Amino acid sequence: MLSRSFRLLSGYLNRMLPEVVFVLGAPGAGKGTQCSFISKEYDFVHLSAGDLLREERQRPGSEYGEMIEEKIRNGEIVPVEVTCSLIHKAMQKSGKMRFLIDGFPRNKDNLDGWNRVMSDKTKLLFVIFFECSRDLCTGRCLGRGAAGSGRSDDNLESLQKRFNTYLNDTMPIIEHYEQMGLVRRINSEAAPEEVFKNVKKVFNTAGLNGLVN
Ligand SMILES: Nc1ncnc2c1ncn2[C@@H]1O[C@H](COP(=O)(O)OP(=O)(O)O)[C@@H](O)[C@H]1O
Numbered sequence: 001m002l003s004r005s006f007r008l009l010s011g012y013l014n015r016m017l018p019e020v021v022f023v024l025g026a027p028g029a030g031k032g033t034q035c036s037f038i039s040k041e042y043d044f045v046h047l048s049a050g051d052l053l054r055e056e057r058q059r060p061g062s063e064y065g066e067m068i069e070e071k072i073r074n075g076e077i078v079p080v081e082v083t084c085s086l087i088h089k090a091m092q093k094s095g096k097m098r099f100l101i102d103g104f105p106r107n108k109d110n111l112d113g114w115n116r117v118m119s120d121k122t123k124l125l126f127v128i129f130f131e132c133s134r135d136l137c138t139g140r141c142l143g144r145g146a147a148g149s150g151r152s153d154d155n156l157e158s159l160q161k162r163f164n165t166y167l168n169d170t171m172p173i174i175e176h177y178e179q180m181g182l183v184r185r186i187n188s189e190a191a192p193e194e195v196f197k198n199v200k201k202v203f204n205t206a207g208l209n210g211l212v213n
């Protein structure tokens, strides 16, 4: 009896937690593009860790501006205390309950930091992993740079470093979630609308099919 009440109560409390989907994949795999599609059709707020860091870098008086710029240019990962606190603040500011966290967690420091501070405040639904060949991803990022992204890392030299970081540091995080049965793999080499069809299948299968807006 007591254990049933406990289960009901913890189930209820669990449902009250903000829900999170992590979105991972190589640089240029299409994470941002797909997240913006998802947030238009489903009740999820898109939070790009990279965008939050770039905003913080531009914020007058930020003590982290230079460090963030250096890390981004070199394709290295910013310490989790900075990234996690930006994500947490953006979640609170939104007043919403469902979040796509794009481009995070990218290494063990990110994963451990999130688990330390955020895992008991949120419920991780699943992890989307966009799979795309290195050549296509490189071409997309260079195209984004040529089209005027203004990003200091959309160049060949930074891209080589970003890919090394992705292979050495981010792939083990994806494998970690794979072992937990949380990864939803989606090939992202086709046109954006085609990729989105498969993204929708993942959300609908998870019972998140309520359209919004
Ligand atoms: N499926 C796709 N096919 C072709 N180009 C794409 C596709 N998805 C994204 N792009 C383009 O590739 C670049 C990188 O996409 P983006 O969504 O910013 O990737 P990420 O967030 O993974 O770095 C952008 O210029 C975007 O317009």
Ligand SMILES: O=c1ccn([C@@H]2O[C@H](COP(=O)(O)OP(=O)(O)O)[C@@H](O)[C@H]2O)c(=O)[nH]1
Pocket (backbone or CB within 6 Å): 025, 026, 027, 028, 029, 031, 048, 049, 050, 051, 053, 071, 072, 073, 074, 075, 076, 077, 078, 079, 083, 102, 103, 104, 105, 106, 110, 153, 162
């Ligand atoms: O949690 C994060 C997300 C991004 N970055 C930095 O921001 C850069 C750009 O990341 P973003 O996700 O914006 O772009 P992508 O590399 O996926 O195209 C990365 O190479 C890192 O230097 C980081 O340090 N921590």
